[in-house]
Amino acid sequence: MRDQNRQFRLAKRPEGKPDHDTFDLVETDVPDPGPGEALVRTRYLSVDPYMRGRMSAGESYADPWEVGDPLRGGVVGEVVESNGAGFEAGDIVTGDLQWADYATAPGTALRAVDPDLGPVSTALGVLGMPGRTAYFGVREVAEPGPSDTFVVTGAAGAVGSVAGQIASLAGARVVGFAGSAEKVAFLEDELGFDAGIDYSATDDYGAALDEAAPDGVDAYFDNVGGPITDAVFDRLNVDARVAVCGQISLYNATERPTGPRKLPGLVSKRARVEGFLVGDFAPRFEAATERLAEWVASGDLQYRETVTEGLESAPDAFLGLFEGENVGKQLVRVSEPDE
Template identity: 55%
Template sequence: MAPSAHYQILLAERPEGTPTRDTFHFDRVSTASPSSGEVLLKTLYLSVDPYMRGRMNEGKSYVPPFELHEPISGGGIGEVVESQSSSLKEGDIVIGNLNWEEYPVVSADAVRKIDPSLAPVSTHLGILGMPGLTAYFGINDICRPKEGETVVVSGAAGAVGSAAGQIAKIYGARVVGIAGTDEKVRYLKEELHFDEVIQYNTVEDMGAALQEACPDGVDAYFDNVGGPISEALYPLLNKYARIAQCGAISTYNSTGEDVGPRVQQYLVKASALMQGFIVGDFSSRFQEGSEKLAEWLQQGSITYRENVVEGFQQTPDAFIGLFKGENLGKQIVKI
């Protein structure tokens, strides 16, 4: 039985720089009943992801910006508590793009039923969901690593980066990760078996550190961060290197104009490919990616970590924590 009222989280302001608690507003609203073709959900998990920061700004992007004083939305998992749809019944577990809300009403067509017996349901927000698929297509279709090649992954301890590095290892590549804490370095080397890991907060010369870790140059680069780290890597690109530009988290909270890097000369010298992408570019092949990721997970070829923050009220803090490097693996909120 759903309560008569519940909380949702609205975008209170467009942040300048890193979001704060003032960026968010908790609003208590009446719990609605579903109409024909709709379901009422009890939210179980919410995903917080770096791309959401861009949606807090005004301006054109690959997804529309969040509206001020309207609910924030993102990946979520919920349990059906009331249904007016023939395709979903009470007790079903579903995934979709959900408002940051404890009891949302959604169209049954806007969510997908998942089987909780196959794997923990939270994995559908991580290794079996958008982050895993992003890693799969970025490595498989853009980086295209061959046996013995060197692949570098920035943001390597996050949900996408950790999956990307493991997939590159499956293809026989030598994988070098870049991460920001000693704990993350240990995780990548000892648990995920990356060949080398650079702790960027402790090296004085990133270019020299990369050259030492990649003595034969770089054949593929899965980039989540952009900025000075990527600038230091470009001179090491080998002939016909491939760059999968997945994100640029180093710039998301920047308040000034981002200057450089000027990558063109390195692309020309190496006849290299640099392709920006989002996971939606491969939506027609999601089933292929999901099945392959599930197969690798069941085989033990890939593994995952989740950083679980407990409580709906902590959702803003979980999101802000992404930009402080607090998460090891996928950052999710358990409601």
């Protein structure tokens, strides 16, 4: 156990794209757990696109961080000390904790991770928030059926890669947009997508869709937004459903993004466009995680992780999300079990 703790704080609010000046790595003491709290040593830290919203002062679906505040995110870690938190030293837990070597949290804010379900890192990916986001977004919002064409953007990412596979399990033809030939090969060869589109290789997303989704689009799971989404909307079928999960291509915009108006096209298509947050499905998280774990165990659901090493690499891991550097879930490995 280290004597000292390190934690990342918000150094300043980013204007547009964040960079290393956004983050401040500070040495602190290892905190003591208060009554009902546990001290957790971070094994893995999750970086996710939604965190960009919390760095700005404007309204988002998560409260903004204040400058000087410790950054927070999904963590899997080991309980080092429990002060009546309902866990024991050595337990593996997950929760929304600081970007830090060590952090305390009330026991009620931690959940036990079952190491028998898979590597504990999956509690931040396929068996965690991203997996559940895909699960509910596909099944409750986009609702692809057996004769449907399902399109997903950010398809090689933590959410998109799971969303496409769940749509496949529902019998849909699955088309994914991703940002490199390597990622498209991953979609087609490892995840079983019917077609992948490398958006870095073309500006004519419409033509690419006409080839990959010749019967139009019945269900669309959007993580990205912008011109790719414009092309998909132009190809929605009657009664199409659009699940708006994220819009990562717009998160760093410094002016309000504009684009073709979409409402006129919705009328003739009787299309439904719906934003969703996974947190609204919290009462059903356990059932979703069990189902995802079954699919992983049976081989129906493949996943991949991209891991950077060391807490100090967290800013690079986060910034890389906006450059599409990750395949599957982007994680930061902060400590090893035997350290």
